Amino acid sequence: MSVPGARVPPVAIHRTDAIVLRAIDYSETSLIVWLYTRDHGRVHLIAKGARRARSPFEGALEPLVRGELVFYRKAKPDGLDIAKEFDPVDLHLGLRADLARLHRGVYVGELLTELSEPDVASPEAFDAAAEALGHLARGSHDALEQALVGCQLRLLAASGLRPVLDRCARCGGPVFPEAPAGRDARPAQERDRRADDAWFGPAQGGALCLEHGRGESGATAVSRPLLRRLLATALGRRVAPDPAADLEVRRLLDQFLAWHLGREGRMVRWLRPVTEQARPEAGGAGTRRRGASTSAPRGPVDRRPEALAGSPSRSPSPAAPGGSTVRPPLGRRAR
Numbered sequence: 001m002s003v004p005g006a007r008v009p010p011v012a013i014h015r016t017d018a019i020v021l022r023a024i025d026y027s028e029t030s031l032i033v034w035l036y037t038r039d040h041g042r043v044h045l046i047a048k049g050a051r052r053a054r055s056p057f058e059g060a061l062e063p064l065v066r067g068e069l070v071f072y073r074k075a076k077p078d079g080l081d082i083a084k085e086f087d088p089v090d091l092h093l094g095l096r097a098d099l100a101r102l103h104r105g106v107y108v109g110e111l112l113t114e115l116s117e118p119d120v121a122s123p124e125a126f127d128a129a130a131e132a133l134g135h136l137a138r139g140s141h142d143a144l145e146q147a148l149v150g151c152q153l154r155l156l157a158a159s160g161l162r163p164v165l166d167r168c169a170r171c172g173g174p175v176f177p178e179a180p181a182g183r184d185a186r187p188a189q190e191r192d193r194r195a196d197d198a199w200f201g202p203a204q205g206g207a208l209c210l211e212h213g214r215g216e217s218g219a220t221a222v223s224r225p226l227l228r229r230l231l232a233t234a235l236g237r238r239v240a241p242d243p244a245a246d247l248e249v250r251r252l253l254d255q256f257l258a259w260h261l262g263r264e265g266r267m268v269r270w271l272r273p274v275t276e277q278a279r280p281e282a283g284g285a286g287t288r289r290r291g292a293s294t295s296a297p298r299g300p301v302d303r304r305p306e307a308l309a310g311s312p313s314r315s316p317s318p319a320a321p322g323g324s325t326v327r328p329p330l331g332r333r334a335r
Ligand SMILES: [Zn+2]
Pocket: 168, 169, 170, 171, 172, 173, 208, 209, 210, 211, 212
């Protein structure tokens, strides 16, 4: 209902929680920004004047910053939505101070981008990512991998890609038969120790019993404790962090995500040297890959994380999801 003489806004104005995914220089003064919003899913906006020294956004439109976004919907079908304000709520400064935190945070942003469609809202996905980024920025170092694993599982569930974990994804039967027969009949304690008790097949949709997992292309043998850990995390139960075991679980989910997305995540490769530097003993105790290709991820990687790790005085700026860079927050960059 319009008041005579009053100016009617040409388009709707929206206010929503949002996480910045990418920020790309567009012109001398403007940025194109991708954000994941709680109420509208992924949106692509133009932020006019964002590159000016005196910007209404105060330099807060940086990847992985969470804030309150005000934006206009595009007036023309082929136009970009317009960012009006962005008030930072959480800069996640801890991510900038530590590469182990930063790389996992960028991976969360990558998954949020890859698993979402523009303008399709998923508050569950937003909440999962927002909570994970908070944990990654401020949580205990031992729990970083667990925070990432929990986020992977929640984002998969929000996307309708929840892996089957409580039964065989192929036959629906128990993954660990209570009374194994024939050549696999072994005492329970021994079965618990054996790495080939069950399998995890990304192409098959999750956990597989011995019969349906063994020999399957791309399936990985998983120990009983590891699969239990994965299931408990998926069910949202409290599990004590165990960085080595959580890394194994994360790698299973990396494979699952790679199969569903058609390529390995950009950050998966970046996480590899960091985690293996930190924990040289990790990486193979609980899982064994069978028949899977170890193809390198497609697409160029802008900079190696090792190079960044060697220059702590420089602002960390690895490729953020989509190839933009993570810059120091609050616009302290010189132009
Ligand atoms: Zn089966």
